[in-house]
Amino acid sequence: HKVVNGTVGEPLIPALCPLPFPVDPWGVEVITPNDLNGLKPLGGGRKRHYVVLGCGKTGVDTVVYLQRKMRVDPKRDITLIVPQVPWCYTRDGPRGPHGPMGLWAEVLKNGGDRDRALRELGRQGSLTPLFEGTEPTVCRYPVIGKDELQDVARVGHIVRRGRIRSVTRSGDQVSLNFRGRGGKVKVKAAADDVCLVNCCAPGPLLKKAVPPVFDGNIINLSLLFGPPVGFTMTIIGMIEASAQQGLLDASFCREEIGCEDPLALFAAYDIMDTSARSMMEVFLNLGLVAAIMRKDPAVTLRWLKRNRLSMYSIPFVQMNLAEKLHEISAKRSALGVSRGKARMALALARKIEGQAF
Template sequence: MESHETDYLIVGAGAVGLAFADTLLDEAPDCHITLVDKHAAPGGHWNDAYSFVTLHQPSATYGVNSMELCPDRVDTHGHNAGMYPLARHSEILAYYSRLMHDRLIPSGRVAYHPLTEYVGGEGQAHKARHILSGEEMRFTVRRKLVDATWFQTSVPSTHKPAFDIAEGTRFAVPGDLPGLWKHAGDLPSHYVVIGGGKTAMDTAVWLLEAGVSPDAIDWVRPRDSWMFNRKLLQPAKHAIRDLVRFQIDLAECAASSETGDEMFAKLGERGTMLRIDPDVTPSMFHYAVISEGEVDLLRTITRVHRGKRVTALEPDALVFGDERVELPANTLFVDCTARAVDMSAGERVTPIFAGDRITLQTIQTPMIPYSAALAAFLETNFETDAERNALCPPAPLTDTTATYPYVVMANLMSTAILSGNAKTNAWNAKSRLHPTGPAIAAMMARNDPQLMELGKVGPKIRSLMPGVIKLGMAAKALHEAS
């Protein structure tokens, strides 16, 4: 059995584990770090994602603190035209490969074990297993185990459908679609996209942009969703006013509403939130970010099965319980029902810092890499778990319009806590993963005249907090009762 020693054993080398390791490397220059991961390459679930996936938000605040992800330029074509880049699947994997092989491992303080499954352990003694050989490894962990798998990310290629599939049915996941050119003599005559989340939206947009007629697409959407408007979430150094407007919109609409649905309706009127069908009130919110151009494309699909869940697929039919919907022969069903983040993870909330274990969770939802990097900073710059946990109560993961106000409240309270601490406030000012910190620091350095206007934002939001808290606490009760 192999034996290794390390200071921090990080389970998971995806977006979460790598953001933590990257910051830890800089903040704790005397420590050794070991990462174990089931995948054959760094990047976690991105290794399993469909090839045409991109980030939903601009790349400026994704990845790790030490490396930029995409060039600082504006896209000139496509549905993201006029906005800053969304890293593509291949770019994200290349980014994490560079991080691992050009920065982490060459530091001499990081060991990486791919195709390795963590088995368990406690105290300083932990075990892992090589997946291909079955050989076990023993780790002596001098400081802490870091669990970077709490989110239990799921993608279509690793997801098991919750419905029956009859023999002879043409069935695919999104990652199969780019390979359809290999079947030029037997292409589908019709497509059914199953799912209401961002994966389904990405898939529908891909089909439309590939030339498939909207009339040749059926779309099963059990629930409609609200989405963030991407044009308001551009990099702060280029669009600080839009980001400030976004934050004020959230606070104002929360403070003036009695329910989450009322809050979303007001945000929709302002263009802060988008929905596909203006005549349908969405009940789902999974933090997806979308452009107005994508929404316009998706609205061309009119064969929508709303409020229904698939129980079975047949070669030429959709089955919803007792209802059977006939479809053209040679229909291809595309399963987009995997949920990127398991929302039930919220039921497993635990203090992030607990003795010899760190469980990485969201500190501000949905800023996952930022939350992981912040946890590494807290680990190395504060003495006790009590101090650390006071600065980073786990933020809730909600998935409905009724419960999202709880997140708005929690995020604003977290911002107040972190900005009120000199150490975390200074770190936010230099963290590329923070949405506004570096941009505001640069404005302060050059005494930008916009600072006078920005100085009014804090007092404005503080004045709205009683209303935000009232709605947020009501949403919290709904979340905890669900």
């Protein structure tokens, strides 16, 4: 029996994560997005002015909800705080919600230059800045539709001064105090009408050590690939089942890679590590799945095509995985990949060549 640790990627949501800066305790309302649905109206015909703290997926969803469900006037009654301008995957783009794999492929194509890869995907239409005409500074995999981008563009008060240091109240005025040279911004509403919406939680993007997936008698549900998360979970389950039944190609691992334990070859993917080396682990893990989950890669491919959480279940999708593994070996130095990993990439590529991975 093994213990399955499902807490590795447990997200921090606003309801469980207090604001990372102090707020004046004297009369500044603070809520989470979950509180919006049950929020009671203010008396005397007054309207709240919502200050949305954060512009990640939660912040964008909050802006959309305020307009579509609560009929809040975006020009007058919403302020959006933008610490960093994000790249967003376009739901209507050429690669749809499967864009993260496209980013890693573009990084490989550009010899490890992530910034150039992001710009190229922006040119292709797979990525878009949250605000038209701005230069994004971060990419954390939000998927957003054109209609949602239009909702964000309607917001009348957008503040881009970095991260907030504190929120204070003086009389009938609420001030947002920013770090460094960000200065101070006064909210354009009476203090009693200001409502801070906490969208600052990191979600699944946590800055903490990522444990190995297969660790003795413990299976840690770390990522093998990026989003969607469900695909990794199905793969972990299938790998473990194959290991228990003796179906992994252990002889290939021993003779071609020089490793006695096939499970030790799988490296947990740290989604917060933006280095090219880390991104290449995704292709190496996928290559391992293709090459060793069964002795015959064709059996694995058939299973992947029947797995509805797999990109291979989409008709005509093909990753050209063998080519990418050859490319990783050839560009080893530029990508920061070790010699051992490069040799493994070659061995995996040779085994799956001719298969439609």
